[in-house]
Amino acid sequence: MSTLTISVGPQHPGSGHFRLIVTLDGDRIVDAIPDPGYVHRGEEKLAEYRNYIQNIPHFERMGLHDANNMMFAYVNAVEHLMDLKVPERADYIRVIMAELNRLIAHLYYTAITGIFVGHSTMFMWPVGDRELFIDLAQMIAGQRVSYAFILPGGVRNDMPEEVKKKAEKACDYFEKRLVEYDKLLMNNPLFERRAKGVGILTKQDAIRLGVVGPALRASGVKFDVRRNDPYSVYDRLDFDIPVSNDGDTWARVWVHMEEMKQSMRIIRQALKQIPTGPVKVNLRGQVRVPPGESFGRAEASRGEISYYLVSDGGRFPYRLRVITPSFRNMIAMPYVLKGMVLADMPPSYWSLDYWPVEADR
Amino acid sequence: MVGDAEPGVLVGKLKDILQYSVKDPLKYVINWGRIYSLWPVHLETACCSVEWGAVSGPRFDIERWGMLGAFGSLRQCDVLIILGTINRKMAPRVRMIYDQMPEPKYVIAIGACACSGGLYFDSYSVLPGVDTILPVDIYVTGCPPRPEQFIQGLVMLQNKILSSNIR
Numbered sequence: 001m002s003t004l005t006i007s008v009g010p011q012h013p014g015s016g017h018f019r020l021i022v023t024l025d026g027d028r029i030v031d032a033i034p035d036p037g038y039v040h041r042g043e044e045k046l047a048e049y050r051n052y053i054q055n056i057p058h059f060e061r062m063g064l065h066d067a068n069n070m071m072f073a074y075v076n077a078v079e080h081l082m083d084l085k086v087p088e089r090a091d092y093i094r095v096i097m098a099e100l101n102r103l104i105a106h107l108y109y110t111a112i113t114g115i116f117v118g119h120s121t122m123f124m125w126p127v128g129d130r131e132l133f134i135d136l137a138q139m140i141a142g143q144r145v146s147y148a149f150i151l152p153g154g155v156r157n158d159m160p161e162e163v164k165k166k167a168e169k170a171c172d173y174f175e176k177r178l179v180e181y182d183k184l185l186m187n188n189p190l191f192e193r194r195a196k197g198v199g200i201l202t203k204q205d206a207i208r209l210g211v212v213g214p215a216l217r218a219s220g221v222k223f224d225v226r227r228n229d230p231y232s233v234y235d236r237l238d239f240d241i242p243v244s245n246d247g248d249t250w251a252r253v254w255v256h257m258e259e260m261k262q263s264m265r266i267i268r269q270a271l272k273q274i275p276t277g278p279v280k281v282n283l284r285g286q287v288r289v290p291p292g293e294s295f296g297r298a299e300a301s302r303g304e305i306s307y308y309l310v311s312d313g314g315r316f317p318y319r320l321r322v323i324t325p326s327f328r329n330m331i332a333m334p335y336v337l338k339g340m341v342l343a344d345m346p347p348s349y350w351s352l353d354y355w356p357v358e359a360d361r
Numbered sequence: 362m363v364g365d366a367e368p369g370v371l372v373g374k375l376k377d378i379l380q381y382s383v384k385d386p387l388k389y390v391i392n393w394g395r396i397y398s399l400w401p402v403h404l405e406t407a408c409c410s411v412e413w414g415a416v417s418g419p420r421f422d423i424e425r426w427g428m429l430g431a432f433g434s435l436r437q438c439d440v441l442i443i444l445g446t447i448n449r450k451m452a453p454r455v456r457m458i459y460d461q462m463p464e465p466k467y468v469i470a471i472g473a474c475a476c477s478g479g480l481y482f483d484s485y486s487v488l489p490g491v492d493t494i495l496p497v498d499i500y501v502t503g504c505p506p507r508p509e510q511f512i513q514g515l516v517m518l519q520n521k522i523l524s525s526n527i528r
Binding site (some may be wrong): 010011016017037038039040041042045046049057058061063064065108111112123124127128130131134144145146357 | 402404405406407408410411412414415417418419420435445446448450451454458480481483484485486487504505507508
């Protein structure tokens with residue numbers, strides 16, 4: 001058997017720089033070895049030279065359309081070590097921002113799925129609808145994508161009251177749009193043929209490899225940090241966790257679609273329940289973290305993100321370890337891609353929601 | 362207009378005639394033709410590519426200004442857009458991509474990281490600005506820049522092309 005080895009990337013259209021060394025037998029993929037590291041920026045080492053507030057913009061930039069979820073886990077770790085209780089209103093604003101970010105990130109995901117199956121309308125629609133939620137986040141935090149909004153001890157500023165009305169309007173509009181997305185992408189026979197039964201990740205493999213997030217839930221494992229290890233006020237909110245047993249490309253895209261509905265449900269509930277009051281604890285200008293170790297986790301849009309923080313009581317963290325969801329999903333790539341034809345590779349590769357910036361840190 | 366590798370005396374003379382007699386109007390026409398058909402290679406290195414998605418989307422729609430938002434083979438492109446951090450592993454590849462593009466070619470560095478290293482100026486793996494390996498025409502600063510700034514950068518590039526000599 002003669003095989004051909006080609007390199008897909010590193011100049012990768014669609015999702016950052018990343019190389020796949022693909023071995024082909026005719027048109028079939030025999031092996032696919034990921035080669036990451038083209039966007040490595042040394043975030044963990046840099047964190048040892050910056051104080052706890054300066055680290056916030058740094059870790060946001062790992063997944064910029066998912067900035068608040070990236071920060072949520074970090075702030076959980078820091079607050080756990082400081083033994084800090086944040087005001088209730090701040091908790092709700094954090095959840096609203098985190099869910100808005102999940103919507104923004106999932107819409108970006110849907111758009112790039114459209115690009116990878118050669119469906120440019122499916123790129124234009126989600127990118128256009130994404131602006132709605134970017135506008136909402138901008139009303140709350142004052143920035144389009146990089147917010148630096150969730151801080152140890154609360155959030156940076158209070159939420160204006162008009163957000164409630166505007167968010168209701170945006171959610172109403174977007175629910176109608178999701179029906180259209182189903183017609184355009186999910187029930188489209190062309191997409192079904194390219195995605196159903198392609199790139200199957202079995203339940204056993206998913207558990208054994210430690211896959212997280214929508215890729216895990218599409219393989220039939222009901223695991224969500226928001227439900228299994230609730231942080232902030234997620235235990236007071238009512239939402240479902242979409243699970244599919246198929247484990248193929250179509251199921252992974254479907255899980256993202258369903259999660260967007262659940263995110264809107266959470267935003268609506270949180271806006272109803274939100275109490276009045278202060279939004280941050282006055283830390284008198286400096287975050288002083290006592291010596292010790294702590295672990296913070298959160299459900300980012302791509303899966304579980306966790307931080308392991310070691311502090312020696314100084315101004316800077318002694319060591320900060322980040323494990324990002326993309327990095328954990330990368331190992332599943334050879335298992336997903338093996339056995340499919342080369343033309344099916346782009347949608348299946350992207351369906352794992354691999355974001356190189358986040359994986360390389 | 363006429364390439365350097367063209368053999369023959371006639372072509373050489375034609376080049377002289379064009380350069381000395383109708384240089385300015387021809388220059389204007391050629392450059393005018395170039396500015397509204399810019400094909401980009403976008404190196405979605407890092408987080409600024411999120412905003413590039415918005416720029417090529419319906420609200421900001423960079424195609425209105427004459428630059429494609431979609432993809433093409435890099436051997437047919439004339440603008441290299443660098444969106445974000447370039448690290449030491451990626452740098453030789455970026456140079457390779459630049460070398461493969463045909464002349465005339467222009468480079469836009471987008472984001473603080475591509476301009477000067479940005480937030481990662483003291484990192485062990487990040488280049489302090491992409492101009493250490495490539496000639497850069499336009500710098501668009503911001504971390505990440507707003508979509509309006511992308512468009513401003515494009516308009517600045519068009520003005521630069523319009524006032525430059527033909528090659």
